[in-house]
Amino acid sequence: MGWLLTSLNFVFAADFNLWDGFVAALTFENLILAVIGCLLGTLIGVLPGIGPITGVAILFPITLGLGLGDASTLILLASVYYGTQYGGSTTSILLNVPGEASSVVTTLDGYQMAKQGRAGPALAISAIGSFIAGIGAVIGLMLFGPPLAEITVQFQSPEKFMVVILAFATVSSLAGKSLIKGLLAVVFGVMLATVGADLQTGVVRYTFGELKLQEGLDFVIIAIGLFAVSEVLSLLEDKVLGEETAFVKAERIWVTFKEFMFSLGAIIRGGLVGFFIGLLPGTGASVAGFMSYGLERRFSDRDGTFGKGDIRGVAAPESANNAAAGGSLIPLFTLGIPGSGTTAVLLGILISMGIRPGSGNVFEDSPELIWTLIASMFIGNAILLLLNFPLVNVFVQILRIPTWFLMPVILVISYIGVYSVNNSSLDITIMTIFGVIGYFARKMDVPLAPILLGLILGDDLEQNFRRSLLADDGNYLTFLNGPLNIGLAIAVVVVLFLPQILDLIRGGRIKEEFADSSAEV
């Protein structure tokens, strides 16, 4: 416990501590910047394809142009970052358009909730969950940063390979009605992941001579095609057949206390999963969202409500995303290793401010900027939550736009968002093709989420497998070498079979509860 005291001491009692960070960050001008940042970020996040990385990368030179001080720049960018995350979730929930990779899972229950007239609570719990998990992750970062960084180093290619296997096991609950079709979907996703230049040898695979495919299929393009474009096609079919089911009119805008308490467990579990996944370089927020959703569904879904508009299905992945963002700062601050695209951009920004993360203890070397950054993250989270009271109200109005205009708007925004990032009309064609694939998959009960999971993890699966063997001269035992790997292997087994084991143990008790409740009725 000694280090905890040391941590607490340096958080609150060092020469320049968290308190001073807040003092530096909380000027009137900075608060205005934070509000603007959150609004801009939300708008960027709403545009599909343009995620946090692009948003921060594009806005950074503008902050140079404005001649903002370091503290102001950090506040603005932190607010933009949290805003984009939130904006991405908004379109996932309202329109089934995943604005970026990390909010794909949110569509599963969020969009169902919106259809049932519960868009308000879904948006609200996403903001609340993000806030709680985001703050929790920042606290975790402050208190446990250095010891956790040592864990990061323990995770090498064999361990990462096992984590990928664990992720696949965790989300096996996404399979849907037919196990075979769920498996087909995952394998199809892994096949999509092999398109492009191989990371080890540079060998070009499955590109049909198309140069643009050499860097692989873009996850967001596939996700928007599979979810949003196919949704437009399905809705058109319903319209033509006269079977259109209108969205239920939203009644409540905010979330009830009961709903909040119901989701609190999911938020905490999602936050923890996200935080630890965030620690591992190379994995990141999208995997964290999938894993937390999968775990939640596996262990909390007693009534089979997940996928049909369960608020916990929104709370868990949304919390995990934000916590992962916090967790990924630990290897960045302590080792100078950017674990994700966003932290790579942040690393660039910090370096340009004269901080070289990884050089000893950034908390000691440049306390002003680091504490200001952390205070900025608190402030960004808080402003975003406050902004949500009015914003949720506005966003829910989008659902009142008549279908005949909402559908074209969805298509135009999706196509142009995706186009503008790469300036490539091929992306529009790919998105349309996957829209058609998504339409047929829905008709035939092939689940869509596993395709995306395979696509996200396929590359990690293959590369970590090959790296492990390259580095260990072809020794397959490397995957069971060391306590971490064995622990992960046990976790895989537990995740796959624990529900059955729990059912066996609990069998008697659940029946009793049933008997009680039916007696009351």
Add this chain to the structure above:
Amino acid sequence: MHRLRRVFILVLGLALVAAACGNGDSDAETDTTAAPTTTAASSEPFAPESPECVAPSDPGGGWDFTCRTIGFLFENQGSTGNVITTNQPGGGGAVAFADIAANRSDDNDLTIAASPATAIRFAQNQYTGLEADQFRWIGAIGADFGVISVRPDSPFTTLDELVAAVKADPGSVVFGGGSPQGGQDHFKVLLLMTEIGVDPALVPWVAYDGGGEAQNALFGGEIEVFTGDVSETFGSLEAGDLRVLAVLGDQRIDGYDAPTSIELGYTTIFPIWRGLLAPGDMSDEAYDFWVDALGKVEASPEWAVARADNGLLPLRLMGDDFTAYALDAVDSFRTLSLPYGLVAP
């Protein structure tokens, strides 16, 4: 309809706020009208109408940095109006170069971000059908350098010891970095092995998704040598998390405690310059304009700050000098790549 209008007003309002607060220079590019390209009136000095810099990558990478920073400084130094950065990723630049060669070869307002990775890809015929001399090389300002690094507890304390071990058994030391076989980080191994007379194909190479992940692999002991760059190892070296056996350059770097390969008696160097290219049919007036503008940027105190902040050393290679240097580099990269099947047919 009321609701709809409210949403629109909100969206427009946000955009206006953003335009007002976020981007003061938007006024400068008010009207890029569809007027035909500038008439080559010889008396008039060239000035780009809608200056643009193509980063052949996603936002956030090195080429993107080059475009956005230098573009900002072009305007800042009064050379041009607002410079738009266009991201055109794909095939490590192949998409952008193919598009420019085919459709915008005579665009006088266009520059393209480049680095040694560009030269390597030209050398390996990865820009299908395009040769390096089909573009005009404007100049390079600022350079990073490659490094050979190991863990602090590594048995190798000098480059000589590492070289001796590799010579004795080329398969015994695992190298790794942030690019695939034949890519920029692996090229440092190719150069060094060629110099010491070891077949690079016998030396194990593990590729990671970026230098950060490769450093983590070095810390964790998965690889024994990481061939990264000075800028990405600066913090780790200061912290004592790694030991740099050699900087692949000819001059010592302030605050970076490591010998250079030249002073250790080797000839391998690997400067990672940041520069700009132009389309092949750019007019001479325009080319001279851009060389001049880039020179001004290089000489500006703002660039000195931006350069140092990003861990780059000063470098000034302009116009013909840069062209000669770069084409020469492409040639030697090709010579090195040929024996290993790295040059596409």
Add this chain to the structure above:
Amino acid sequence: MANGTGQAPKPAGQSDSSSVVSGRNRYTSDRVLGGLCVALGVWYVLETRNFNLTTFGTGPVGPKTMPTIVGILFALLGVVLIFKADESPRWGTFAVWSRLGAVVATSFLFGQVLEPLGFIVASTLLAIIIGSFFRGPIVKLAPLSLAFAIAIAFIFNNWLGLRLPTGLWGGF
């Protein structure tokens, strides 16, 4: 919602003919899907022969290994699906297919004309065409689509610094 009340229409002779699936064809859809998976899996494995390897060698596991394993697995799952097919879904009528086809064709076309026509013209047209498939009144649809396109172009060009194709109309 525009058509909120019309959600349970019962047109006289409802097009049940399309949904009635005869005994023998009950499982056709899944069997076709299974067949496609087998074909895709086999092609995917065969395609590995076209990979151009460098002379550096590939280590213990090369770039062909995983595609081979995954392709075989995919084909096998396809075979299982053929034998364990679920009942076919109710496929749409000609009216459905023609409209879906038209939307898809419009989307492809949008990708082709975006650069020559420019964003504002192309996306206005896309919005009008798609909207009219959803039976939107053209009088409202046209001005709304145009206004929307202009708003988006404004945001992208002036604020995000992302260039949208200007084409015929020009930009901001």
